[in-house]
Amino acid sequence: xxxxxxxxxxxxxxxxxxxxxxxxxxxxxxxxxxxxxxxxxxxxxxxxxxxxxxxxxxxxxxxxxxxxxxxxxxxxxxxxxxxxxxxxxxxxxxxxxxxxxxxxxxxxxxxxxxxxxxxxxxxxxxxxxxxxxxxxxxxxxxxxxxxxxxxxxxxxxxxxxxxxxxxxxxxxxxxxxxxxxxxxxxxxxxxxxxxxxxxxxxxxxxxxxxxxxxxxxxxxxxxxxxxxxxxxxxxxxxxxxxxxxxxxxxxxxxxxxxxxxxxxxxxxxxxxxxxxxxxxxxxxxxxxxxxxxxxxxxxxxxxxxxxxxxxxxxxxxxxxxxxxxxxxxxxxxxxxxxxxxxxxxxxxxxxxxxxxxxxxxxxxxxxxxxxxxxxxxxxxxxxxxxxxxxxxxxxxxxxxxxxxxxxxxxxxxxxxxxxxxxxxxxxxxxxxxxxxxxxxxxxxxxxxxxxxxxxxxxxxxxxxxxxxxxxxxxxxxxxxxxxxxxxxxxxxxxxxxxxxxxxxxxxxxxxxxxxxxxxxxx
Numbered sequence: 001x002x003x004x005x006x007x008x009x010x011x012x013x014x015x016x017x018x019x020x021x022x023x024x025x026x027x028x029x030x031x032x033x034x035x036x037x038x039x040x041x042x043x044x045x046x047x048x049x050x051x052x053x054x055x056x057x058x059x060x061x062x063x064x065x066x067x068x069x070x071x072x073x074x075x076x077x078x079x080x081x082x083x084x085x086x087x088x089x090x091x092x093x094x095x096x097x098x099x100x101x102x103x104x105x106x107x108x109x110x111x112x113x114x115x116x117x118x119x120x121x122x123x124x125x126x127x128x129x130x131x132x133x134x135x136x137x138x139x140x141x142x143x144x145x146x147x148x149x150x151x152x153x154x155x156x157x158x159x160x161x162x163x164x165x166x167x168x169x170x171x172x173x174x175x176x177x178x179x180x181x182x183x184x185x186x187x188x189x190x191x192x193x194x195x196x197x198x199x200x201x202x203x204x205x206x207x208x209x210x211x212x213x214x215x216x217x218x219x220x221x222x223x224x225x226x227x228x229x230x231x232x233x234x235x236x237x238x239x240x241x242x243x244x245x246x247x248x249x250x251x252x253x254x255x256x257x258x259x260x261x262x263x264x265x266x267x268x269x270x271x272x273x274x275x276x277x278x279x280x281x282x283x284x285x286x287x288x289x290x291x292x293x294x295x296x297x298x299x300x301x302x303x304x305x306x307x308x309x310x311x312x313x314x315x316x317x318x319x320x321x322x323x324x325x326x327x328x329x330x331x332x333x334x335x336x337x338x339x340x341x342x343x344x345x346x347x348x349x350x351x352x353x354x355x356x357x358x359x360x361x362x363x364x365x366x367x368x369x370x371x372x373x374x375x376x377x378x379x380x381x382x383x384x385x386x387x388x389x390x391x392x393x394x395x396x397x398x399x400x401x402x403x404x405x406x407x408x409x410x411x412x413x414x415x416x417x418x419x420x421x422x423x424x425x426x427x428x429x430x431x432x433x434x435x436x437x438x439x440x441x442x443x444x445x446x447x448x449x450x451x452x453x454x455x456x457x458x459x460x461x462x463x464x465x466x467x468x469x470x471x472x473x474x475x476x477x478x479x480x481x482x483x484x485x486x487x488x489x490x491x492x493x494x495x496x497x498x499x500x501x502x503x504x505x506x507x508x509x510x511x512x513x514x515x516x517x518x519x520x521x522x
Contacts, residue, residue, distance in 0.1 A: 037400060042504070051090040053499070055360050056361060060093050070092075071084065097139075135188075155180065256289070265299040292354060392458065395466065397516060399438075401517065401520065423459055435458075437453065440483070481518055486513070
């Protein structure tokens with residue numbers, strides 16, 4: 001049952017109760033008797049890892065990892081004990097070559113129990129951890145990433161080093177290559193266009209390491225008079241391909257000053273980089289960067305990326321990946337001044353850059369990266385859980401304690417976001433599916449009646465700006481005692497609770513409703 005709500009100005013006293021009956025703005029009797037109203041002041045839970053969609057830490061899993069990697073434990077000095085990394089993660093992330101997913105035409109790893117990808121994907125599902133992907137197609141510096149059957153069918157490629165004949169770079173404009181890639185993405189979406197299974201798709205994957213720079217269109221990776229048109233055409237093609245197939249899963253792209261260009265380095269951005277990224281955004285993409293904390297003006301994260309992402313602050317979710325791999329890179333040469341043998345300096349730099357960009361997700365990459373977060377920078381791990389992304393709860397709720405069947409009453413509720421990010425309810429794939437709802441729970445723990453505040457919008461909730469609302473409610477259940485409960489429901493899943501709330505000292509029902517107070521219906 002959907003009722004109309006009226007947003008209250010925060011300058012107006014929120015929980016006004018008068019000893020009379022009044023009229024709502026929509027007409028009808030409203031029960032506002034002071035003796036029939038209960039007001040709750042709710043304390044926030046600032047520490048629990050809530051594991052909400054598109055929010056929190058991401059555990060990286062190598063495509064060649066044994067599934068037991070999900071059981072990785074790391075000793076945390078501050079706690080004096082080992083912890084499971086997965087206990088802190090909202091999602092896991094695999095990036096690997098197209099060939100690993102699609103080794104032969106029409107054959108897919110997710111259908112083959114003998115493949116490692118199958119085992120990892122199913123282990124993640126058993127553990128209830130949504131999985132995210134990036135599909136890499138360029139073989140430079142790595143291995144054969146586009147499967148050989150695509151080249152056997154006539155797809156054109158460039159070989160950057162003849163010593164490695166299997167490390168082919170496909171030409172992104174080649175029609176044969178595109179035809180096979182389209183077939184793959186459609187099959188990919190048939191399997192993973194499911195939010196209960198898939199957290200997001202890093203859905204560009206061209207260029208070196210799939211990061212979107214050094215993209216090849218012509219032989220010798222040349223820059224020609226046609227490059228600008230090729231970049232725009234390719235971005236339109238690939239982002240429409242993913243967005244038309246992954247209709248329920250958030251899609252992200254690496255924002256980079258050389259996005260889609262055949263080069264990687266240089267402090268100055270290409271003149272059309274923002275335009276090319278806008279194509280992706282128009283087709284429903286969110287943003288991520290693979291270079292947080294890498295303050296190298298030539299090929300790291302520089303002022304262009306900072307200025308670009310600032311324009312999208314709290315309008316699109318931002319995902320973070322650190323640029324330096326502390327176990328492999330000379331991070332002490334960074335312009336930030338990181339000290340050698342002090343990976344905690346890099347972790348601090350990444351955290352501060354993430355806070356400045358209001359990111360929703362941060363990374364636990366495999367190996368030394370994850371160990372250093374837990375062993376040298378665990379305070380920052382906890383701070384991101386507490387301060388980063390979105391963290392939502394109703395701090396004040398006023399509810400009727402008695403209701404007459406068929407007579408309107410009123411609920412007043414105020415919401416806070418403790419995090420520096422936001423709940424991206426506005427993205428194309430979610431289409432405002434998350435709604436605040438109040439429920440009457442019966443003695444068997446089932447929802448007897450539902451009231452959705454249809455205009456209360458969670459993506460509007462930003463840190464430091466509480467939002468207050470009222471909703472008219474009218475009981476249409478048999479007389480008896482019920483329990484008021486609240487949730488942010490997923491309207492695409494029959495109005496089941498979809499977002500874990502940061503409300504302390506309040507219990508929840510088995511299906512996720514936060515319990516508030518008893519109410520008698522007469």
